[in-house]
Amino acid sequence: MDEKLSKLVERVLYHHRTQGKAVEGVHIRGITDALRADGVEVDIISLPGADPYASPKTMSPTRQATPLMKLVARFPEPLFELTELAYNAVAAWRVWRHLSSKGRVDFIYERYSLFMFAVVWLAKLKKIPMILEVNDSAMVERVRPLYFLRMAKAIEGWTFRNAAGLVFVSSVFRDRIQAAHGTIAPAIITPNAANIDKFTSTPEQRAAARAKWKLDGKVVCGYLGAFLPWHAIDKFVFEIADQLKARPDLVLLLVGDGSTFPEVSEFVRKRGLQDQVILAGRVAHDDVPGLLAAMDMAILPSAGDYTSPMKLFEFMACGIAPVAPNFLPIREVLKEGVTGWTFTPGRLDEAVSMVLSKSVDTQALHQVGVAARAYIAAERQWRHNVVQLVEFVMKLSGR
Structure with a gap:
């Protein structure tokens, strides 16, 4: 694809619930910068206080970005997971308000987080293609073992089936998720990159x-x-x-x-x-x-x-x-x-x-x-990744 991506898509909404630091920040900026470099408007909705362009790039992976995050990180596991689940209400409101004020986007791109489903639901409601980038799963071993594991798996399965498309960093990860959840949305494999x-x-x-x-x-x-x-x-x-x-x-x-x-x-x-x-x-x-x-x-x-x-x-x-x-x-x-x-x-x-x-x-x-x-x-530069992404969205949209 030699043409400017902006000829195919004009505006993308990037939503994430990460702290936007360290490696996750590098990935978010890599995708966003590559799209913007080709003339695509990209709006980012981050966890409050976790803008990947504002958060300290040197922050330790184990250090929290804001006082509120520090507090939540100390919650007992059941309460921590319920807080993650409750964030769906916040995310749905913020994304709905953004779409109402900014107008329609060509697609929504979300970095998947456990217990998150609201944006997929909202995208289906508004008939906007929703792409999930999957870097995490209830099916992998975790530093903090899940307390509500069955609920996490159920939500994840629904989310992976109802997104328009999924992006995995490796084929082995895709195969593992597919084996665990059965039917999932169409998927592509996109390893990381570096400019x-x-x-x-x-x-x-x-x-x-x-x-x-x-x-x-x-x-x-x-x-x-x-x-x-x-x-x-x-x-x-x-x-x-x-x-x-x-x-x-x-x-x-x-x-x-x-x-x-x-x-x-x-x-x-x-x-x-x-x-x-x-x-x-x-x-x-x-x-x-x-x-x-x-x-x-x-x-x-x-x-x-x-x-x-x-x-x-x-x-x-x-x-x-x-x-x-x-x-x-x-x-x-x-x-x-x-x-x-x-x-x-x-x-x-x-x-x-x-x-x-x-x-x-x-x-x-x-x-x-x-x-x-x-x-x-x-x-394997970031533009290669976004070209593959846009081609994937075009295929899903029948364009």
Whole structure:
């Protein structure tokens, strides 16, 4: 599709109930900015106080955006879920009022949240195509196990059947949802993305970044993301620690923070690895490309078996060779030995061996990084995602 998207759609309403921070904020801005760049008007209705363009981009994934969110997050699970359910009334009123004042939109795009059904119901009532982007589900394991699980499943099943269309980040996630709920709305698979122009650095920027972090003459393996148990960066550091002394040319540059950060920091201090394990902490998203410029390869120690890790795309967009777990969603976007390498999920000893062996050949790292960046440029920028989305809506509408 070479023509401007605005020739096909003029106005889109994007609704979400997330806090609009960290990865979810990056995704919301990616879709919205790509549509706007093609002349499409996009109105965003966010959780009050959680505008993805206003919320702190550096906010920790575990930190709440507003005092009200902090309060709600402390609710006992049953009350927390009932609050989520009650938000349907708020969402329905806000979306109805917006549609009444702004006029008809070509379609509504919503980032799905548990217990949310009101906007799908309202869209059906007003005969507006409703597309749900599905990143979560009652069918997946949760940090906070669901108390009203049966109700969540029932609402989710109705929502997935009554939306005009669904967008999943991976085929395995779509198949899992379809197996659980039976009939669902038509669906497309759209992995995450990254814009090349936001992840482009000059040789001078790379030299400056490496000088700042004292990385000259080193092979740098980076990590960018949250320090949380399910991301396993702490376990990766523990696993590789004993072998770093034998590889003085190899340095880990770890960017981010979270609940396991203090433990990793103390471990590095006790082992005397401060020169080989550099903990950059949490930085603004706009500062990320500068840190990425210093890296030669990157490690993604763990990921959900159905997710599409945003950081994988950002590594690849920067021309950084990634090492990632061999889950199907990752295999859908990473070509083994060409745009990156994979290891058996959960086998961090394999991940360590992969990093140690691949870091020896800097020419191969460069070649894989170049190929990874070329793939993102050709197939996985945010405009590719919105073109697929608009084509999907046109097909559903019979246009």
